[in-house]
Amino acid sequence: MQIAVLLYDRFTALDAVGPYETLSRIPDAETVFVAERPGPVRTDNGVLGLVADKALDEVTRPDIVIVPGGPQPEVEMKNPAVLDWLRAVDATTTWTTSVCTGSLLLAAAGLLDGRRATSHWLYLDRLVPFGAEPTGERVVFDGKYVTAAGVSSGLDMGLGLLGRIAGDEYAQAVQLLCEYDPQPPYDAGSPEKAPAELVARMRAANPLS
C-alpha cells in the first residue's frame, strides 16, 4: 500500500504531519511525500521545510492520498499541475483525504461534488460553489473521501482511517504509542466552544490569510 502526502508552498505542517504520524504505521505501507518539484517545500510561516522526495509524475497510483491545507488555498486551487494530479490519482485511490483547507483543493479538482465534507471552520462556506455539502463535523467520511477540519484534526482523521484499514486494536496501539490522550489547557478549539468575541474577531479579519 502506498500513501502519498502532497506538499506545496505554504502548506501547514501539522496538517501533513498529523495523518503521517498515524497512517505511516500501517503495516507494510510505503509513505511518500510528493510535490510539483522534489526538494524542500516551505510551510505557511516560511520557517520550516519538509522534503518532498518525489515529483507528482513519479507517484501515479497511490492507494491513499493526503492533502494538507494552508492559509492561501486559492493558489493551488488554480494550479493545473496539482488539480490534474489529484484527479488522476483519485481514479485509483482507495482513500482520498484532506485536512483543513486541503478539502478546497479536492473540491476545486471536482472530487467533492455532491459529497458531504469539512474544512477549516473559517473556510467551510467555500466548499459550496463546488457542489460539496459542508458539515461542522471534525472528520467526515463520505465513501472513499475523508475530509478533516482545521490543522490538528488530521490526528483524529488518521486514527479513524487507521482503524478502518488495520483494525480497531491496531489503531489503539498506535494511539497509545503516540500517547494521544489530549489534555488541551483551554477549551477554545472550535467556534462553538471559543469565546464568542474571539470567534467574531477571527471571522472579521481572517488571520489565516
Add this chain to the structure above:
Amino acid sequence: MQIAVLLYDRFTALDAVGPYETLSRIPDAETVFVAERPGPVRTDNGVLGLVADKALDEVTRPDIVIVPGGPQPEVEMKNPAVLDWLRAVDATTTWTTSVCTGSLLLAAAGLLDGRRATSHWLYLDRLVPFGAEPTGERVVFDGKYVTAAGVSSGLDMGLGLLGRIAGDEYAQAVQLLCEYDPQPPYDAGSPEKAPAELVARMRAANPLS
C-alpha cells in the same frame, strides 16, 4: 525571541511539529530548526525529512529550546555535540523544553537533576538514574523546564507554554486557529486508559525500538 527546535537523525516528526505549530505563532518570535549539520534530517521511520536551516554552533542564545524525542534516544544521549549544545544554550534560555524521549536528552545533559519531569510512558523509568523524578502527568512545568509525555503531548505543552508567554487569550486564539478540539475515535491514549493486555504487550516488546 528566538525558538530553536533541535533535529537529529530518527527524531519523531510530531514531537517537533506539535510545539512548533503553536509556539512559532508567538508574536515577533523567530523559529529556527537546528541540527548538528544543516540540511535535511530524516524521521524515525526514514520516510520524511525536515530541514535544519542552521548548525548547532550558529544558534547560541535561543530563548526557548525544544527537544523532540525518537525511538532510539540512546544515540543522542551519548552525542557530546548535542549534549554540550544543550548545556550551553540552557545557560541563557528562558524555557528549556522537551517532548517524548527528548527529556532523556535533557536528563543526559544533566539538566533535570532534582527536577520533576515526564517522558514517553515506556521510557519514564529511564529518567531516574539522572536524578529526575518521573511523573505520570502529560505536561510538567518545573521552573523553566517543561517536559511533555509521548509524541502528541507536544501540542498540549505548546499551548500551555504559549499561554504563559503570550497570555491566555492569545493561546486560545491559536487553539481556535489550529481547531484543536480533539475527538480521538478511541480512548486508548495512555497506559491507564488503553486495554491492559495491549499495555502489557507493548511493555514486553517496546515497539519504539
